[in-house]
Amino acid sequence: MTDRRGVVAKRAEDLVPGVPYVRGWVRARRGAGALATQLSGLGLETDFPGLAADVNVAGDGLVRLGTIQPETAAMLAELILSGLGAKSEASSDVLPTPRRTMGRGASVV
Numbered sequence: 001m002t003d004r005r006g007v008v009a010k011r012a013e014d015l016v017p018g019v020p021y022v023r024g025w026v027r028a029r030r031g032a033g034a035l036a037t038q039l040s041g042l043g044l045e046t047d048f049p050g051l052a053a054d055v056n057v058a059g060d061g062l063v064r065l066g067t068i069q070p071e072t073a074a075m076l077a078e079l080i081l082s083g084l085g086a087k088s089e090a091s092s093d094v095l096p097t098p099r100r101t102m103g104r105g106a107s108v109v
């Protein structure tokens with residue numbers, strides 16, 4: 001069973017010629033590294049000991065969080081919601097600049 005993003009697809013263990021496993025793994029490695037940096041900055045690196053880059057049978061990169069404690073999952077959810085809330089507040093602080101139409105589809109900002 002595979003979801004539309006291929007996350008549920010089996011991990012690549014038997015490699016098939018023509019599938020870009022390395023490209024997918026490199027993307028996953030960058031994502032895992034970025035997440036590890038942020039977690040380390042928050043002092044949470046020990047809460048995610050299984051954080052790793054991986055690749056599925058289709059060559060899609062995956063970031064695996066590994067097995068984490070329920071409290072850690074709840075904390076991660078709170079951090080995500082806090083970040084989304086801060087992003088939403090920041091975007092609502094910037095009001096769009098009104099546009100004036102100059103005729104024939106041209107506009108001035």
